[in-house]
Amino acid sequence: MIASKKSNRTRLLFSYLLLIAVMVIIIYPLLWTIGASFNPGNSLVSTKMIPDNPTLFHYKRLFAGESSLQYVTWYLNSMKVSLFTMLGTLICVSFTAYAFSRFRFKGRKNGLILFLLLQMIPQFSALIALYVLAQMLGMMNNHWLLIMLYIGGQIPMNTYLMKGYFDSIPFELDESARIDGAGNTRIFWQILLPLARPMLAVVAMNSFTGPLGDFILSSTILRSPETYTLPLGLYDLVNQKQGASYTTFAAGAILISIPVAIAFLLLQKHFVSGLTSGGTKG
Amino acid sequence: MQHKKKAVLLSIIPGMGQLYNKQWLKGICLIILALAYGFIFADLLNIGLWGMVTLGTEVPRDNSVFLLAQGILAIIVVALGIGVYYFNLRDAYKTGQRRDEKLPLYSLKEQYFNLIEQGYPYLVSGPALLLLIFSVIFPILFSFSLAFTNYNLYNSPPANLFSWVGFDTFVQIFTVDIWRTTFIDVLSWTIIWTLVATTLQVSIGIFLAVVVNQKDLRFKKLIRTILVLPWAVPGFVTILIFAGLFNETFGAINLEILSALGIDSIPWLTNPFWTRVALILIQGWLGFPYVFIVTTGVLQSIPDDLYEAAIIDGASAIQKFKNITLPLIFISISPIIITQYTFNFNNFNIIYLFNGGGPAVAGSNAGGTDILVSWIYSLTMTSSQYALAAALTILLSIFVITIALWQFRRTKSFKGVN
Numbered sequence: 001m002i003a004s005k006k007s008n009r010t011r012l013l014f015s016y017l018l019l020i021a022v023m024v025i026i027i028y029p030l031l032w033t034i035g036a037s038f039n040p041g042n043s044l045v046s047t048k049m050i051p052d053n054p055t056l057f058h059y060k061r062l063f064a065g066e067s068s069l070q071y072v073t074w075y076l077n078s079m080k081v082s083l084f085t086m087l088g089t090l091i092c093v094s095f096t097a098y099a100f101s102r103f104r105f106k107g108r109k110n111g112l113i114l115f116l117l118l119q120m121i122p123q124f125s126a127l128i129a130l131y132v133l134a135q136m137l138g139m140m141n142n143h144w145l146l147i148m149l150y151i152g153g154q155i156p157m158n159t160y161l162m163k164g165y166f167d168s169i170p171f172e173l174d175e176s177a178r179i180d181g182a183g184n185t186r187i188f189w190q191i192l193l194p195l196a197r198p199m200l201a202v203v204a205m206n207s208f209t210g211p212l213g214d215f216i217l218s219s220t221i222l223r224s225p226e227t228y229t230l231p232l233g234l235y236d237l238v239n240q241k242q243g244a245s246y247t248t249f250a251a252g253a254i255l256i257s258i259p260v261a262i263a264f265l266l267l268q269k270h271f272v273s274g275l276t277s278g279g280t281k282g
Numbered sequence: 283m284q285h286k287k288k289a290v291l292l293s294i295i296p297g298m299g300q301l302y303n304k305q306w307l308k309g310i311c312l313i314i315l316a317l318a319y320g321f322i323f324a325d326l327l328n329i330g331l332w333g334m335v336t337l338g339t340e341v342p343r344d345n346s347v348f349l350l351a352q353g354i355l356a357i358i359v360v361a362l363g364i365g366v367y368y369f370n371l372r373d374a375y376k377t378g379q380r381r382d383e384k385l386p387l388y389s390l391k392e393q394y395f396n397l398i399e400q401g402y403p404y405l406v407s408g409p410a411l412l413l414l415i416f417s418v419i420f421p422i423l424f425s426f427s428l429a430f431t432n433y434n435l436y437n438s439p440p441a442n443l444f445s446w447v448g449f450d451t452f453v454q455i456f457t458v459d460i461w462r463t464t465f466i467d468v469l470s471w472t473i474i475w476t477l478v479a480t481t482l483q484v485s486i487g488i489f490l491a492v493v494v495n496q497k498d499l500r501f502k503k504l505i506r507t508i509l510v511l512p513w514a515v516p517g518f519v520t521i522l523i524f525a526g527l528f529n530e531t532f533g534a535i536n537l538e539i540l541s542a543l544g545i546d547s548i549p550w551l552t553n554p555f556w557t558r559v560a561l562i563l564i565q566g567w568l569g570f571p572y573v574f575i576v577t578t579g580v581l582q583s584i585p586d587d588l589y590e591a592a593i594i595d596g597a598s599a600i601q602k603f604k605n606i607t608l609p610l611i612f613i614s615i616s617p618i619i620i621t622q623y624t625f626n627f628n629n630f631n632i633i634y635l636f637n638g639g640g641p642a643v644a645g646s647n648a649g650g651t652d653i654l655v656s657w658i659y660s661l662t663m664t665s666s667q668y669a670l671a672a673a674l675t676i677l678l679s680i681f682v683i684t685i686a687l688w689q690f691r692r693t694k695s696f697k698g699v700n
Binding site for chain 2: 008011012015016018019022023025026027029030032033036092093095096098099100103105108111117118119120121122123124125126127128129130131132133136148149151152153155156159184209212213215216219220230231234235238246249250253256257260261264265268272273
């Protein structure tokens with residue numbers, strides 16, 4: 001008995017030590033970035049995690065409106081592109097998934113196979129076409145073109161997830177509503193959508209964070225700095241010679257990461273249940 | 283002659299069969315549709331199909347890119363037209379059949395309700411499908427067709443035309459020495475990267491989930507919140523942060539951590555080997571929380587009776603873990619594990635944002651850490667090798683689709699298709 005208590009204690013001790021080490025590894029880069037953002041001077045050669053005389057200079061610089069550093073514009077561009085992509089995706093995906101889950105119509109099977117295939121062909125397959133065509137059609141730097149492309153790219157996978165979730169909601173619910181005189185659209189709005197909230201959260205998260213972190217399509221279409229989204233703008237900052245603007249990048253990175261991370265942690269429990277059910281159900 | 287045969291034959295001119303079947307409104311609609319189709323698309327079909335075949339004959343009148351685009355549009359339009367035409371024939375046949383069997387024909391009102399009821403799924407999914415056709419399918423078809431042309435910097439419109447060359451580009455990838463060695467290098471690194479990085483992130487995720495899930499461990503909620511942070515912070519931001527941390531002139535990894543441990547500076551960004559090591563470590567950091575969360579969900583759903591029964595049977599902790607916990611985890615999350623592999627196979631962001639696919643390597647057309655996706659990206663963006671990039675895209679898509687099909691055949695949703 002005593003021996004097993006002792007081995008229990010060592011097991012717990014090792015677990016805590018390991019978890020502390022892991023947490024340090026996770027937090028260190030984040031703290032280092034926060035430290036860098038308050039570090040005086042542009043370069044990091046003499047950086048310290050807790051600077052001797054912290055400064056808000058880099059944060060002020062972000063909002064000063066220099067022509068090569070239009071942080072506010074990039075931020076708003078990113079929000080605009082991500083929000084509209086999310087809205088468009090939610091609308092397209094939930095209606096399409098409803099049709100594919102609840103109706104048996106000609107072309108349904110082929111449609112599903114098409115979605116399956118498109119979900120596997122990554123969207124950058126279209127990269128060359130988009131680059132060449134956007135250039136020739138004069139659609140370079142057009143946010144709405146980018147939003148359209150993002151929505152199109154989000155449809156196949158998310159429709160699949162959503163359809164799977166709708167399938168798991170018993171069909172008897174629709175039928176009894178139908179007997180009570182509800183039409184197709186009403187069944188959709190008042191019965192299926194409220195029940196599918198966890199999966200709606202997953203789709204919303206996918207379609208918001210997808211465009212927010214995308215570099216490949218946005219760098220293809222957006223070429224002039226005032227149309228940049230955050231990934232493009234921040235990438236430029238990081239890649240200036242000798243890390244000349246790295247501290248400013250750090251400040252910019254903090255200002256986007258904190259709201260996104262907080263939203264993520266708050267909404268986590270809503271989409272985690274959707275994710276696990278979607279994952280295991282495929 | 284039977285009504286159904288007559289109706290089909292008449293329907294060779296759209297709408298005539300319906301008129302013969304006395305469905306006046308439907309017949310007239312189809313005739314108008316057919317005329318409008320011919321009227322609106324005549325030019326596009328004419329130029330598009332001609333352009334598709336020739337890709338242009340005269341500079342500066344013709345532009346190969348536009349002709350190819352119009353050609354693909356024309357093919358999509360033709361496909362839609364064939365669909366409607368088929369509907370027209372089939373409808374005439376079906377109605378004729380009802381007449382042969384002396385069944386009453388649907389009245390206008392019934393037809394209207396039929397249309398609403400059957401049309402509903404088309405109506406609600408139609409906009410999404412159109413969007414899909416023009417923002418995904420059309421560009422993909424366009425890219426794929428470029429692989430069979432000789433479109434590169436020297437054959438660029440508007441000054442020059444490009445033309446169809448069949449499989450030449452594919453043959454070049456495998457016969458021209460520099461392309462072949464680069465292709466094999468990039469492909470093998472892509473595969474190593476996918477296997478090592480994904481396995482690392484999956485094992486860290488599962489391992490930590492099991493550790494945190496121990497019954498007598500405290501502060502679970504706080505620990506879990508901290509462990510999902512790498513997933514909560516936007517990925518592009520963390521990759522750029524790591525690009526700074528690993529930087530050789532000011533990064534903290536060399537200057538603070540390694541020097542504190544008494545280790546010499548490591549050339550993280552200039553030596554391909556060390557860049558690869560750094561990339562795999564970063565992906566482990568970035569990718570484990572997702573697996574961690576999903577595994578935690580699985581662990582919490584394993585009923586306690588299973589373990590109690592095992593204890594009665596005298597199972598040790600290790601046996602319980604090996605025979606109950608691990609199999610249950612793998613059964614539930616194997617689809618997620620496979621998607622992690624396919625995700626990393628195409629994980630452009632980490633490769634490109636960390637070091638631009640570099641460092642450059644002598645005797646190769648790709649950077650030392652370029653995976654297929656990022657190589658295709660730089661071939662398109664910096665060296666204008668459009669045909670080559672397109673051919674590589676096709677090879678890569680075939681590879682991904684094969685793996686993904688193999689995976690999807692085993693999951694429920696594919697069975698749901700049938």
